[in-house]
Amino acid sequence: MVSARVRIIGWMLGVLALAVVTVVFLTWQVLSARSDAAADTELTHEANKFRAFAGSSSAAAFDRPEALLDLWLQNNLPDNSEAFFTIVDGQPYHRSQNSPPARLDTDAAFVRRLAGATDPQYGWVDSTAGKVRYGVIPVRIGTQPVRAQLVVLEFRDVLAQPLVAATRALAIIGAITLAMAAGACWLVTGRVLAPIRQLRTTADQISESDLRRRIDVVGNDDVAQLARTFNTMLDRLEVAFVAQREFVDNAGHELRTPITVIRGHLELMGDDPRDRAETTALVIDELARMNRIVDDLLVLAKSERPDFLEPEEVNLTELVMEVVAKARPLADRTWRIDETADATIIADGQRLTQALMQLVSNAVRHTVTGDRIALGSRVDHVGRVLLWVADTGPGVSDEDRERIFERFARGNDQVRTEGAGLGLAIVRSIARAHGGDVRLASGGRGARFELELPHRPATDDDLADELIAEEVDR
Ligand SMILES: Nc1ncnc2c1ncn2[C@@H]1O[C@H](COP(=O)(O)OP(=O)(O)OP(=O)(O)O)[C@@H](O)[C@H]1O
Numbered sequence: 001m002v003s004a005r006v007r008i009i010g011w012m013l014g015v016l017a018l019a020v021v022t023v024v025f026l027t028w029q030v031l032s033a034r035s036d037a038a039a040d041t042e043l044t045h046e047a048n049k050f051r052a053f054a055g056s057s058s059a060a061a062f063d064r065p066e067a068l069l070d071l072w073l074q075n076n077l078p079d080n081s082e083a084f085f086t087i088v089d090g091q092p093y094h095r096s097q098n099s100p101p102a103r104l105d106t107d108a109a110f111v112r113r114l115a116g117a118t119d120p121q122y123g124w125v126d127s128t129a130g131k132v133r134y135g136v137i138p139v140r141i142g143t144q145p146v147r148a149q150l151v152v153l154e155f156r157d158v159l160a161q162p163l164v165a166a167t168r169a170l171a172i173i174g175a176i177t178l179a180m181a182a183g184a185c186w187l188v189t190g191r192v193l194a195p196i197r198q199l200r201t202t203a204d205q206i207s208e209s210d211l212r213r214r215i216d217v218v219g220n221d222d223v224a225q226l227a228r229t230f231n232t233m234l235d236r237l238e239v240a241f242v243a244q245r246e247f248v249d250n251a252g253h254e255l256r257t258p259i260t261v262i263r264g265h266l267e268l269m270g271d272d273p274r275d276r277a278e279t280t281a282l283v284i285d286e287l288a289r290m291n292r293i294v295d296d297l298l299v300l301a302k303s304e305r306p307d308f309l310e311p312e313e314v315n316l317t318e319l320v321m322e323v324v325a326k327a328r329p330l331a332d333r334t335w336r337i338d339e340t341a342d343a344t345i346i347a348d349g350q351r352l353t354q355a356l357m358q359l360v361s362n363a364v365r366h367t368v369t370g371d372r373i374a375l376g377s378r379v380d381h382v383g384r385v386l387l388w389v390a391d392t393g394p395g396v397s398d399e400d401r402e403r404i405f406e407r408f409a410r411g412n413d414q415v416r417t418e419g420a421g422l423g424l425a426i427v428r429s430i431a432r433a434h435g436g437d438v439r440l441a442s443g444g445r446g447a448r449f450e451l452e453l454p455h456r457p458a459t460d461d462d463l464a465d466e467l468i469a470e471e472v473d474r
């Protein structure tokens with residue numbers, strides 16, 4: 001989680017830093033261009049002033065340029081960022097009375113270069129005080145050849161100093177803002193991610209054997225919603241896990257009983273052949289019972305899998321007839337078919353037979369010779385398929401109505417049967433796998449169990465598929 005936090009802050013600071021750097025850079029560019037323009041303006045201003053002075057009537061009296069330049073220097077005080085000096089006969093002559101940021105009249109090469117100027121010239125020159133904008137104005141008296149120049153220097157970097165200070169302040173403010181944003185982001189991400197961290201810690205602590213832990217839900221935001229969803233998922237997992245554990249406990253318990261019986265008899269078995277034959281018969285009987293329980297458990301386990309059903313076309317009349325034919329030899333009862341629907345549906349015929357046979361075996365178990373057991377099928381007015389097994393036995397008591405469908409649940413009212421209580425659970429699994437259910441449709445005397453399935457009539461397409469499948473089999 002720390003890495004997520006660092007990543008978020010890293011991204012945010014990266015974007016902010018880019019913005020700050022861009023702003024500072026652009027500001028600097030704009031201010032720097034303004035400084036250049038300001039240097040130009042100052043230079044032009046001084047040059048115009050000098051031209052005006054040189055053209056005035058008081059200047060007309062001079063016949064030597066030195067005197068004219070000296071007078072101008074005396075009357076014109078340069079700003080802090082300016083300096084003037086004069087050149088006469090190629091040599092630096094006089095300079096303005098201020099102390100300039102750098103001396104350029106002592107730069108012999110620079111002076112030599114300007115001394116040749118017979119026309120006004122402008123340019124940039126480097127100095128110890130940074131870039132300097134200079135202008136050189138030659139002075140001509142009457143028709144004399146040019147032998148003197150006025151040099152005006154504008155120290156651009158000195159002019160730009162307040163702008164540099166402003167840019168520096170901007171950069172410092174930007175850096176402080178970045179630091180504050182980083183701090184705020186650290187705190188906010190910490191608070192936002194705290195529930196997620198708790199989520200992870202809790203998830204880490206939940207082991208398969210202890211699903212009771214839950215996450216404290218605070219507030220109503222997305223993270224709280226996530227925690228709530230997580231808790232709901234844990235609720236479901238816990239229920240499923242407890243159910244599974246109970247199931248395994250019950251299965252173990254059911255299987256232990258026949259094992260104990262078999263072991264007890266084998267330990268006590270003597271040498272008498274009659275005794276041995278009796279014990280063998282009993283052991284085989286108990287083993288068959290265990291076998292049935294294991295088979296039932298396997299069916300229940302498989303019923304959770306998607307390939308539990310193998311759907312095919314099932315004719316309801318044929319299905320009921322077949323089950324009655326199989327059931328009749330089981331016991332001496334009055335077997336009846338109430339009615340049958342002449343409909344063909346898509347379902348797993350073998351599983352439906354298995355479910356009906358479980359109901360039949362229950363009915364046989366709860367009836368005596370002479371009792372009636374009736375089977376039937378119908379498509380009702382809303383299009384549901386009903387399959388039922390009804391008997392004239394004692395029926396199911398009210399408190400058992402729902403319970404008997406659970407795994408390993410047996411009725412309370414009766415003498416202990418051989419069954420493990422898995423029959424109705426299997427019937428329910430098969431019904432639900434078909435998208436339907438099973439219910440006890442009777443009250444009081446007589447039991448009537450109904451399978452209720454959604455009606456999926458076989459279409460012509462299904463018939464065609466079946467024919468193609470048969471063709472391929474051949
Ligand atoms: N036709 C019926 N008449 C009366 N009670 C019934 C009938 N069918 C089921 N029951 C009750 O429902 C209980 C659960 O039936 P279920 O078929 O699940 O288990 P079982 O028959 O006892 O054992 P198993 O089917 O595993 O051999 C039975 O023990 C019985 O009490």
Ligand SMILES: [Mg+2]
Nearest residue numbers: 362419423424
């Ligand atoms: Mg049963």
